[in-house]
Amino acid sequence: MNLFVLSILCVFLQVSCLNPSSHWTLLPNILVLEVDGSQAQQPLSCMESPEELVKRGNQSQDIFWKKNGVEEAQRGNLYVVQLEESLGGGNYTCHSKDGSLLNYTVVLIQEDQTEMSKILVKSDKEDYLNCSAHNYNGEFRCSWTWHRSRVGKVAFIKARWVSDDIIQCSVDTSDRRWMCSSGHSNFSCSVDSSGHGISCLEQQHCPYAEETQNIHITVYVRTEHFLVEHYSKHFLLSEIVKPDKVRIGKVNTTVIEWGYPSSWSSPFSYFPLTFQITQLRNGCKRCDNPCADSKHSKTSIVHSTDICQLQVRRKVKAVCVRAKDALCNSQWSDWSHVRLKNRKNKRQQNKK
Numbered sequence: 643m644n645l646f647v648l649s650i651l652c653v654f655l656q657v658s659c660l661n662p663s664s665h666w667t668l669l670p671n672i673l674v675l676e677v678d679g680s681q682a683q684q685p686l687s688c689m690e691s692p693e694e695l696v697k698r699g700n701q702s703q704d705i706f707w708k709k710n711g712v713e714e715a716q717r718g719n720l721y722v723v724q725l726e727e728s729l730g731g732g733n734y735t736c737h738s739k740d741g742s743l744l745n746y747t748v749v750l751i752q753e754d755q756t757e758m759s760k761i762l763v764k765s766d767k768e769d770y771l772n773c774s775a776h777n778y779n780g781e782f783r784c785s786w787t788w789h790r791s792r793v794g795k796v797a798f799i800k801a802r803w804v805s806d807d808i809i810q811c812s813v814d815t816s817d818r819r820w821m822c823s824s825g826h827s828n829f830s831c832s833v834d835s836s837g838h839g840i841s842c843l844e845q846q847h848c849p850y851a852e853e854t855q856n857i858h859i860t861v862y863v864r865t866e867h868f869l870v871e872h873y874s875k876h877f878l879l880s881e882i883v884k885p886d887k888v889r890i891g892k893v894n895t896t897v898i899e900w901g902y903p904s905s906w907s908s909p910f911s912y913f914p915l916t917f918q919i920t921q922l923r924n925g926c927k928r929c930d931n932p933c934a935d936s937k938h939s940k941t942s943i944v945h946s947t948d949i950c951q952l953q954v955r956r957k958v959k960a961v962c963v964r965a966k967d968a969l970c971n972s973q974w975s976d977w978s979h980v981r982l983k984n985r986k987n988k989r990q991q992n993k994k
Contacts, residue, residue, distance in 0.1 A: 668798050668862065669813070672748045674870060675725065679754065682725040686747050688736035689719065704739040711735075728753055731868025750797065750870040761792045761863050761871045771861065771875040774884045774973065777907040780847030782882060784859055784875065785839030793837075797870055798862035801829035801842050804855050804876060849907055853878045884973040885915060888963045890980050893951065898980055900963050901949040910947040914968040917944045921958040933962035933977035958982060 664676045665684065675684055688705050702719040709732045716722065723730050731751040736744045753760075762770045765787060775782040788794065799820040802809045806824040813820050818833040831842040840861065856876040864870040886903035893899050900917070907913040920941045922932055944950055945968060954961060962979045966972050 668750065668870075671746055672750065672797070674750045674752055675723075675730070676752045677725055677728065677730075677754070679727050684723040684725060684730075684749070686721045686723060686734055686749075687719055688721070688745050705736050705744065706739075708735045708737065709733070723749060725751070728869055748868070750864055750868050752870050752872075761789055761794055761865060761869065762786045762873060763789050769875065770873040771859065773859065773875055773877060773882045775879050775882050776884065776886050776903075776905045778849040778879055778883065778913060779907060780844040780849065780879075781842070782857070782879065783839055783841045784861070785834075786861075786863075786873070788838070792865050792869075794863050794865040794869075795837060796833050796840070796861060797864040798860075798872075799831050799833075799840060800858075800860040801831055801844075802858050803827050804858050850912070853880055880967070880970045880972060882973070883967055883970075885965045885967070885975040887976050887978045888917065888965050890961070890963050890978045892980055892982070895982065896954050897951055898954060898961050899949060899951045900978070903965070903975070914945065914947050915965040916968040917946065917950065917963055917965050918942075918974065919944060919952060920962040921955055922960040922962065923957055924959060931977065931979065932960040932981070933964075933979050954982060 666674055668674050673684075673686075675682075688707075703717050705717065705719055707714045707716055707721045711733075714721070719736075721734060721736065723734070728751050731749050733746060733748050735746040738744055764770055765772050771784045771786055773782055773784040796817075798811070799813075799822070800809065800811050801820075801822045802824060803826075806827055809822055809824040809827075811820060811822040820829075820831040820833075822829040822831070826846070828845045829842055830845060831840050833840050842859070844857070856878055858874065858876040860872055860874040862870055862872045886905045888900050888903060890898060890900040902910055902915060906915065918941065920933065924932075944952075952961070960979055960981045962977045964975045964977045966974045
């Protein structure tokens, strides 16, 4: 028995000298190993503690292991994962002699953070996560773009206020709905069905209170080859708010009318919008969005907390309207537009 215990200790001492630089548990049964490209080893235990293992003696040799469903040569409660560069990740399962599943560990590999990110690519704004909010109700969405050869899925989400020191995050059985809670915050996030973004809500957020701290969002993504990376962003809602499209319509052939997006926070007197109006002489009949035409006859700015009307100038073929928060330097909404057709013909008919 002493010889058996000594052999177990020797194995632990051997692999401890070659462990990766750091490792931690991302979720129950999900282990992240940080590697720097050199060879290393990481021991996995099936079920028993060292004391129980000693009691069982050689019976532990009845345990066999599989990696991604393929049986491995190693036997026993202890399995040593061989790491080289970014290789070694996988779903490691241990089984009893009759083949019953005893336990499993998903090993994810995180390469040295000094290396260039490989799973997501930067947007035009040079960000990996692009976040926006339609209003101040505590809801926001963050999206990303997968690298064309490394499309993966979300492995972990952490959403919190910057001041939160202790926070717990969990996921439901669908792996799509996350909850992150602390003493004074409660974030719920869901992964889009497309896998290209997440939508979050801070359920205790008060839209009328002054923002004094940033929201900090961290998303871990992984590939089918068990490579994992994390991306973070922090922001105030006022920095990412982007109103939905303005509701715009025609009163008659010469007057248009627009109002606040239905999704915008109310009352409008407390959350006012600034509107930009562009009148286009060229209606751009063949394009879906005439607002992309830079040849406009007039651009104006309107500040209003109610429905607005505008007398359209002669020879104008289309009118575009967009909005942004009047009290902060936020994003403009996408353009809304209305086309004014056959105005010349109608004027001629009225003269007759």
